[in-house]
């Protein structure tokens with residue numbers, strides 16, 4: 001696809017009708033968390049927008065973020081947005097490697113200097129540069145060199161945004177986030193482990209459509225997608241408010257779909273779009289599948305003290321019953337904590353119910 | 364309204380109710396009133412509203428089915444169904460893998476996407492001209 005085509009022209013060339021294009025714009029408005037009335041504005045802007053050049057660098061990461069975005073090969077809306085950018089360098093996806101690939105990166109940088117979007121996934125080791133290199137170039141050098149000519153940087157995933165898992169205690173590689181190392185460019189953080197694909201493309205779509213970066217919160221995340229906590233938009237919230245909590249993964253409360261707070265849900269302190277945008281084309285999200293939120297879009301989520309440990313006592317206006325229930329839960333926790341390993345093994349053998357405290361004190 | 368209130372709030376045991384179905388129905392009622400008074404149409408993006416398992420189904424049930432159903436095939440299928448309330452449409456867009464990419468309630472005489480678009484009419488005319496010469 002030629003770089004000189006506008007996005008409207010590029011889509012038409014692929015045989016997409018005007019009707020299809022308008023449908024694409026309606027889905028894009030929804031993806032950008034904009035009111036549906038914005039669809040005609042998006043259509044008018046995308047019709048004229050040129051395809052931006054994108055350079056994608058992957059550092060200390062697991063490729064989950066790229067997987068999240070490219071998992072689907074069919075023309076999804078995410079796929080189309082992805083196709084309408086000119087992805088000039090992505091060493092995981094491109095066939096070229098080593099010097100040839102680096103030559104492509106340098107060429108793309110020169111051709112679009114000052115105008116390309118730099119997408120980064122993975123954290124950057126600041127200890128021994130040998131911890132992670134590409135074609136013999138340290139991650140830090142490659143980031144600095146490529147960031148210099150970028151119009152804006154998108155840090156995709158919690159590793160690039162906040163250091164993520166490589167940054168977890170004791171952080172053996174001295175992993176740092178992009179914003180720890182680059183301070184003279186606009187940086188958009190799109191955290192999540194991985195981030196929701198439509199959120200990644202929603203940010204690219206925003207740049208394509210408006211030529212600006214979206215409004216960000218104090219952690220550098222787009223407010224449109226990270227403006228509300230999981231807890232504020234959670235469909236289990238009425239149970240939290242009534243003080244009805246699942247105590248184990250298989251008790252009556254769990255079966256009735258009660259709140260997962262006591263099973264360690266980090267929804268109240270986690271800002272992301274999972275509760276409304278959901279995953280797998282809107283099928284569900286972890287809490288809907290019965291598992292508490294891990295808080296993966298927040299800095300240092302890996303060092304939060306345990307995925308199955310409840311946050312402090314719920315503070316919202318809950319009923320007396322709830323307070324009693326929390327009290328009883330805490331007492332039970334202490335008692336179970338004292339339980340020895342032999343008893344845990346015996347329980348497992350006899351298929352007794354395993355509580356969350358057992359999981360935490362598992363070994 | 365009694366029957367609607369019943370369908371909209373009653374869940375089978377084990378299902379979770381966020382209580383978001385009733386407010387949506389009220390929003391639709393206001394929008395329908397506006398449409399009649401001022402001709403202003405409205406779109407509600409259902410993806411921006413938290414829904415528990417089964418709730419979307421209950422909303423669809425509360426809205427029911429009316430006289431018109433449109434199946435569209437543009438960038439994957441779309442389903443445009445008039446509800447039992449004329450002027451209220453349930454619009455679902457799918458991609459080519461039949462995965463939902465957008466779900467809206469539109470309050471208007473007819474959703475704009477159903478109408479043939481000028482660009483497509485023009486392209487069609489070119490094709491017909493070629494066929495006839």
Ligand code: SF4
Nearest residue numbers: 231234259260265267
């Ligand atoms: S604590 Fe978790 S499961 Fe409970 S309402 Fe909040 S986000 Fe939902």
